[in-house]
Amino acid sequence: MANDFGHGDNLAPRLPLHLLVVEDSPDDAELCLRLLRKAQFDVEADVVKTPEEFSERLRTASYDVILADYNLGNWTGMDALSLLQKDKRDIPLILVTGALGDQRAVACVKDGVADYVLKDRMERLPVAIYQAMEEKSLRNGRRQAERLLAESEAKYRILAEVMPVAVFVQQQTRCCYVNRAAERITGYSQMELLAMNFGQLIQSKLDLPQHLANCLEGTESACCDETSIRTKNGEERWLDVTVQTFQMSGKVAALIAGLDITDRKCAAKGTF
Numbered sequence: 001m002a003n004d005f006g007h008g009d010n011l012a013p014r015l016p017l018h019l020l021v022v023e024d025s026p027d028d029a030e031l032c033l034r035l036l037r038k039a040q041f042d043v044e045a046d047v048v049k050t051p052e053e054f055s056e057r058l059r060t061a062s063y064d065v066i067l068a069d070y071n072l073g074n075w076t077g078m079d080a081l082s083l084l085q086k087d088k089r090d091i092p093l094i095l096v097t098g099a100l101g102d103q104r105a106v107a108c109v110k111d112g113v114a115d116y117v118l119k120d121r122m123e124r125l126p127v128a129i130y131q132a133m134e135e136k137s138l139r140n141g142r143r144q145a146e147r148l149l150a151e152s153e154a155k156y157r158i159l160a161e162v163m164p165v166a167v168f169v170q171q172q173t174r175c176c177y178v179n180r181a182a183e184r185i186t187g188y189s190q191m192e193l194l195a196m197n198f199g200q201l202i203q204s205k206l207d208l209p210q211h212l213a214n215c216l217e218g219t220e221s222a223c224c225d226e227t228s229i230r231t232k233n234g235e236e237r238w239l240d241v242t243v244q245t246f247q248m249s250g251k252v253a254a255l256i257a258g259l260d261i262t263d264r265k266c267a268a269k270g271t272f
Contacts, residue, residue: 014042017129020057021047022068022080023096032067032096032125039126051075051083058087064136065114065129070097081112090139092132096125166239166258168198171251172216185239185260187232198256201229208241215245215254226261238265 017036023029029047036043046061048054049072057063066084068077077095084093092114100108105116114132117125160167160179166186169177178193186193186201199209211223224242231237239258246253 014040016064017041017043018062018064019043019045020054020061020063020066020091021045022049022054022066022072022077023047024049024069024072028069028096028119031122035122035125036129041126041129049073051079054080055083055087058084058089063091065132066091066093067096067125068093070095070100070108070116078108078111078113085112090136092136094125094128094132096122164260166260168193168256168258169248169253170198170212170216170256171248171253173197176248176253182258185231185237185258186229187235192232198254203228203230203236208243212243212254212256215243216252218245218252221245229258237262 019033019036021029021032023032026047029045033043033045046057046063048057066080068080070077072079077093077097081093084091093112094114095108095116096119097116098119100116100118108116114135115128117128160177163179164181166182166184167177167179168175168182174197175194178190182188182193183190188196199212202209208223208225208227211220211225214220215223222242222244224240226238226240228236228238238261240261241256241258243257244255246255
């Protein structure tokens with residue numbers, strides 16, 4: 001026989017759920033747990049009534065979701081949320097409460113409540129928990145991606161700083177990164193180069209400036225060419241340049257790598 005939530009004979013895998021219930025009514029707490037077990041959750045739950053018990057549990061245990069009544073005698077579910085936020089714990093808190101009123105409900109969600117479920121609509125509780133856990137999983141994924149991106153950027157910067165190749169990152173008409181080799185080859189300081197763009201250095205009348213413009217406009221994804229540049233002290237130097245586009249802060253940017261081939265060019269011309 002199917003249960004109240006459409007699962008037949010408990011054949012579906014049960015979802016582990018470590019729950020903290022903040023409730024001053026033992027009957028209401030038991031109702032929540034019984035309902036969730038029927039909804040295929042494998043529930044482990046701690047039930048607390050006071051702020052002191054709540055804070056102690058946060059210090060000593062880890063939870064997937066917190067269920068809190070709005071009215072808890074001399075404190076509220078929103079007080080529990082404040083303690084949770086003060087502890088900097090990313091645990092979804094769902095209010096399980098009586099009549100709340102639309103304006104107060106919106107204010108609670110705006111303040112950080114994951115969701116709210118009215119006690120006369122308890123059948124929505126399993127869905128609210130599923131959604132809160134999914135949103136938490138997405139947040140964890142974003143944080144992991146941001147951490148990996150930051151680590152990648154740090155490794156890239158370390159590598160770029162020790163490379164003998166001049167590296168420029170340009171977005172629109174300004175450079176937003178240059179490495180030490182770019183300073184050494186051009187004679188300009190980092191601050192001076194960041195106030196310029198790579199095209200201002202180019203002296204030769206080859207196709208590179210147009211290719212670079214196309215890359216920044218998104219009509220080309222990569223190009224390579226040899227070009228001469230004029231250094232700060234007026235010296236001409238030749239670079240073998242590769243341009244590759246990528247997305248940075250939602251906009252097209254160009255990674256420009258220039259290998260100094262001045263000596264090779266001079267040797268080919270017999271000017272040594």
